[in-house]
Amino acid sequence: MYKNILLLLILSSNFIFSCTNQNKEVVSEGTLGTLEHNDEQTAKSAETKEKTEALGVTLMQQSDCLACHHQNQELLGPSFRSVAQKYESSAKNISYLTEIISKGGVGVWGQVPMPAHQTLKRSDVEEMVKYILAVQ
Numbered sequence: 001m002y003k004n005i006l007l008l009l010i011l012s013s014n015f016i017f018s019c020t021n022q023n024k025e026v027v028s029e030g031t032l033g034t035l036e037h038n039d040e041q042t043a044k045s046a047e048t049k050e051k052t053e054a055l056g057v058t059l060m061q062q063s064d065c066l067a068c069h070h071q072n073q074e075l076l077g078p079s080f081r082s083v084a085q086k087y088e089s090s091a092k093n094i095s096y097l098t099e100i101i102s103k104g105g106v107g108v109w110g111q112v113p114m115p116a117h118q119t120l121k122r123s124d125v126e127e128m129v130k131y132i133l134a135v136q
């Protein structure tokens with residue numbers, strides 16, 4: 001009986017020891033993994049941002065936006081920088097501006113109206129807005 005308990009103790013201490021050991025390894029692997037993952041994510045989000053910018057610009061070049069809007073100069077419409085300063089890039093603002101661009105707007109920046117753009121796809125207009133709101 002006594003021998004059995006001793007055996008059990010030895011076994012369980014061994015078990016606990018190996019468990020702790022394993023845990024440590026898992027933790028350090030986990031940390032490393034997270035670090036690498038973070039790096040990857042940063043790279044990915046930078047890449048996504050670049051893609052969004054490129055897409056937003058291309059779509060605006062294909063439409064008529066740049067005839068009335070400039071990055072940092074007021075033309076017929078407000079500069080993209082002013083728009084970005086006025087609205088933070090939130091889901092609510094993106095959806096509001098997408099709507100305005102599609103339906104046309106007047107009276108926010110002055111009395112010159114912006115024509116409607118109803119033939120543009122909503123998702124395309126959203127890309128444009130995301131680009132505009134990121135202008136610094």
Ligand code: HEC
Binds near residue numbers: 069
């Ligand atoms: C004919 C000129 C013209 C064209 C073309 C035009 N805009 Fe505008 N845009 C304006 C004017 C003028 C305003 C200001 C309207 C106002 O005061 O409410 C404006 C306002 C805006 C605003 C801010 C809206 C607000 O309520 O604050 C955004 C964003 C915008 N335009 C994006 C675009 C995009 C994207 C395109 C292309 C799809 C485009 N515009 C095409 C003239 C134009």
